[in-house]
Each structure stands twice: as C-alpha cells, then as structure tokens.
Amino acid sequence: MVIAPSFFGNVELGSIPAQEPEQLIGRVVEATLYDITSDFSHHYLKMFFQVNELDGKTAKTLFKGHEYSRDYLRSLVRRRTTKVDALINLTTKDGFKLRIAVSALTLSRIKTSQEKIIRKIMEKIVHEKANALSLDQFVQEMVLGKIASDIYNQAKEVAPLRHVGIRKSKLIAQPQAPIQEAQAEA
Secondary structure, three states: EEEHHHHHOOOOOOOOOOOOHHHHOOOOOEEHHHHHHOOHEEEEEEEEEEEEEEOOOOOOOEEEEEEEEEHHHHHHHHOOOOEEEEEEEEEEEOEEEEEEEEEEOOOOOHHHHHHHHHHHHHHHHHHHHHHHHOOOHHHHHOOOOOOHHHHHHHOOOOEEEEEEEEEEEEEEEOOHHHHHHHHHHH
C-alpha cells in the first residue's frame, strides 16, 4: 500500500505489486490532486510521488513533482492572448531544490515590456515564498493555488489576466544527509 506524504494527510494512493519490497524504493506513483483532496475542482493536477521508505506493508513517499494535465493546459490557451511563462529554479528553506514553471494567460495581447514585468513579479514572489517555507509548506501553497493567487493579485495591475498557475514542478535535489557529509570529510 502506497501512502502520500504527511502534509497531504497520509492518503492512500493505491498499491504496487512487487516480488521483493526493496524493489519499490525509487518507484514513482502518479495520482491526481482530486484523488488526495476529493475536491473535483482539482481533477486537472497530476501529482508524482516517489517511494522512499518502507514500513511493513506500507510504502511512504516523497513529493517528486506535479503538472497540469495536457487537455486542461490546452483549454486555457486561446487566440489573440499572450501566455507568459517563467522557468524558475529555487531552494526551499530546508534545502530542497525545485524547478517550477509558472504560466500567466492574459485576456488580450500585451507588450513584451509587460511580459518582462510579469515574469519579474513571478520570480520575486516565488523566491520569497521558497526562502520562507519548508518543502511541505511550499508544495501545499503551490498545488492549492496560494502562490498563484499572490502572483495574480500583483500582476493584474500590469495587464488584465485570465489565469495564473504553477503548471509544472519537479524536485531536482534533496538536502544531503549528515552521514554522507561525515564520510566525505574523512
């Protein structure tokens, strides 16, 4: 039985067949945010969790990333509008490295200078949040839309926006364990 991380309420994500329990370590499980929250408005968010620890018959997971479903992303894009994308690398307060893709869709076409301002707002807010929050807090705010709404509220003064969201995230690196650091020094 595979369960989601504690900040998602240890929800059961399903079960994975394996001959040996050790074969499960490193496997990635996919689920929608709807499976976790039971809120249908979250059906378009695909979540990825990697099995990192076994506890008897349960496999504990670590957040690996998320993304919008293809059909949802396609439904957002329209003609005569501008899509402002920002790809941001960041490190959370507890040392996890993430790469996230933020998208803002406007109501009409906008100038390149406005795009640059919106992109700067995105980067500023995301870096402020990352420096202040641990991985689990950051992931919760990211997938539940708190960070996106903060970006929307500041960027709507630059240009009229239709949608702002973090469409994709990926865990790049975890903080090194102290044991490994002690071995490296020796």
